[in-house]
Amino acid sequence: MVLSANKEFAFRLYRELSGLSDTRGKNVFFSPFCVSGILATLSIGAREETHQQIFNVLGFNNFQLSQTDVEEAFCRIVKSEQAQTITSGTAVFVDNMFEPQPEFLDVLKQFSFVKVFSVDFTKAIDSVNTLNKYVSDKTNGRINKLVDSLNSSTVLYLLNYIYYKGKWPIGFDPALTKLDEFNVDENNKVPVQMMKIEKHFYTFDEEIGTFVLHLPFSNSFSMLLLMPDNMTTLENIISPAHVTEWLNVTESRDCGIYIPKFSIKTSYTLNDVLKEMGMTDMFDHANLNGISKNERNLTSEVVHRAALDVDEAGATAAAAAGRVAFDSACLKPALKFNSPFILMMIIERRTECILFMGKISNPNL
Numbered sequence: 172m173v174l175s176a177n178k179e180f181a182f183r184l185y186r187e188l189s190g191l192s193d194t195r196g197k198n199v200f201f202s203p204f205c206v207s208g209i210l211a212t213l214s215i216g217a218r219e220e221t222h223q224q225i226f227n228v229l230g231f232n233n234f235q236l237s238q239t240d241v242e243e244a245f246c247r248i249v250k251s252e253q254a255q256t257i258t259s260g261t262a263v264f265v266d267n268m269f270e271p272q273p274e275f276l277d278v279l280k281q282f283s284f285v286k287v288f289s290v291d292f293t294k295a296i297d298s299v300n301t302l303n304k305y306v307s308d309k310t311n312g313r314i315n316k317l318v319d320s321l322n323s324s325t326v327l328y329l330l331n332y333i334y335y336k337g338k339w340p341i342g343f344d345p346a347l348t349k350l351d352e353f354n355v356d357e358n359n360k361v362p363v364q365m366m367k368i369e370k371h372f373y374t375f376d377e378e379i380g381t382f383v384l385h386l387p388f389s390n391s392f393s394m395l396l397l398m399p400d401n402m403t404t405l406e407n408i409i410s411p412a413h414v415t416e417w418l419n420v421t422e423s424r425d426c427g428i429y430i431p432k433f434s435i436k437t438s439y440t441l442n443d444v445l446k447e448m449g450m451t452d453m454f455d456h457a458n459l460n461g462i463s464k465n466e467r468n469l470t471s472e473v474v475h476r477a478a479l480d481v482d483e484a485g486a487t488a489a490a491a492a493g494r495v496a497f498d499s500a501c502l503k504p505a506l507k508f509n510s511p512f513i514l515m516m517i518i519e520r521r522t523e524c525i526l527f528m529g530k531i532s533n534p535n536l
Contacts, residue, residue, distance in 0.1 A: 173244035174524050176230035177207050178411040181525045183230075187444045189406060189530055196356070198536050200437045200477050200514075200529030202333050202490035204248075205259075209331035209473070210445075211241050212261050212285070216275045216462030221452045228448045242278070248524065249284040256390065257526075258309060259333040260284040264302060266292040269326035275462050292325040302328060306491040310334040313478040313489035327462065330491055333526065335517055337388035338485035343368050343430075345483050353431055353534055354510040361535045363431040365509070366483055371428050373506055374420045376413070381405055382506055383417045384428065391520050393418065394486060396430065398512040402530075405513060411523070418520055427505035433534035434480045441473040479516070479527065488517060488527045 181203035189199050207229050214225045215238065226232045231241055249259055263279060265271060267289045279285045288305075292298050299318050307315040309332045317330060343366040351365035372385040380400035387393045395417055399405035442454050452458070453473075477490035511533075517526045 172234040172236055173231070173241055174248070174522050175411070176234055176236070177204060178414070178523065178525055179230045179233070180207055180228070181528050182409060182411070183448060184444070185528055185530075186406060187447060188439065191444070196532055198435045198437060198530065198532050200435055200479055200527065201439065201475055202477055202488075202527050204524065204526045205331050205333045205477075205490040206441065206473075206475055208245060208259075208261060208333075209329055210450075211245060212263075212279070212329055212331065213459075214238065214241070215278050216272070216459050218458045218460045221458040224450045224452055228445065228450045242282070246282055246284070248522075251519075251522075257333065257335045258311075259331075260286065260309070261329065261331045262305060263287045264290050264292075264298075264328040264330075266290060266326040269463070271327070271462050272460075272464070292321060292328075293323050295321045295323050295325075298325070298328075302330065306330065306332055310478075310489040310491065311336075311487075313480075313487065314476050314491040317474065317476055317491040332489070332491045334489040335392070335526065336485065336487040337390065337392055337394075337517065340387065340389045341368075342485070343483035348432065348483060351429070351431075352509065355533050361533060363433070363509075363534050365429050365431055365507070368428045368430075369426070371426070372420050373426065373428065374417075376417070379405055379408055379413075383420065384430075384506065384508075385417060385420050387520070388485065388517075392517045392526075393520050394514070394516040395518060396508060396512060396514055398506075398508055398510065402511060402513075409513070414515070414518065414523055414525070418518065418523065427507075429505065429507035429509065430481070431508060431531075431534040432482050433531065434478075435531070435534075435536065436476070436478045437529070438476045439474070441475055445473060477527065477529075479514075479529070486516065490527065 184203055210225055214222055217225055290298050298321050302318045303316050306317045347367040348364050351363055352360045353363045354360055374383050376383055382398045384396040480487040513530050515528045
């Protein structure tokens, strides 16, 4: 049920991020699993309305999940990920003069993927360096700067990280990669290195006018690339049910598939986004008595950064309903992703857990 809630949360958060005025025309990329993981950790110490709002935003209340249900589910998911060459976990940095509720730390220490560290936040620059080095080490350098600055009054910092490097079972031939153009909009084009592969799983979802390319990795994960006739229509209607249908596309077709190579990084401060989604108490008058009886509001910012590289060998990512129509008349002799497209990545095929999701508006940004 946590996975089902996480899928719903992924699409809600995507719509909020893609609708921001400062993201229009820019790439959107994030890890819904990473964001929900850090908020679920915070919920351990949340009480009353603050706890209800976290569970409402994450969709846990829709499935009548208890705090214990959520904690146990995240343990199972992380263990499953780690068996699939994914590095993920949660770190809690506590000021050495701050004494959290013992029960809060006891719960955290029950989880093998949660590490608790003591730091001196009065030494703000040293603390920033400590946190950034930790994230950089865990994400193989892909997220090398999670924290820009810290207030010397900081007493607690929670972070969640995830890193994945997937390889294609049959890589794109570098000799076929050629310089091409990507249509950012009607009036603007940018040069890109366009990769090519001759055969893969793709179809056309006639209901929502979208070409769907299913690119499995060598393990149990896949990338889905979606190129719609109308981006707004797709963004408004896309749902977990569509993902289930698309992952079941297993008929390969001989077709020239063209995908741009790209390397992107994104950064978000999620305070306003989470407030808009219903988490209104967290940043103003949060009840976190489960963390400390003396602090009514411990949360100043929720920061999320993510990175993605796609090349001929595979993809590297990190982060500190309707029926599918298989109408051959809609299929093309060549499918070229040379205009803005939604990228949902990475998805675990068996559980359909969405680890990463986003939109590529300009591969060069």
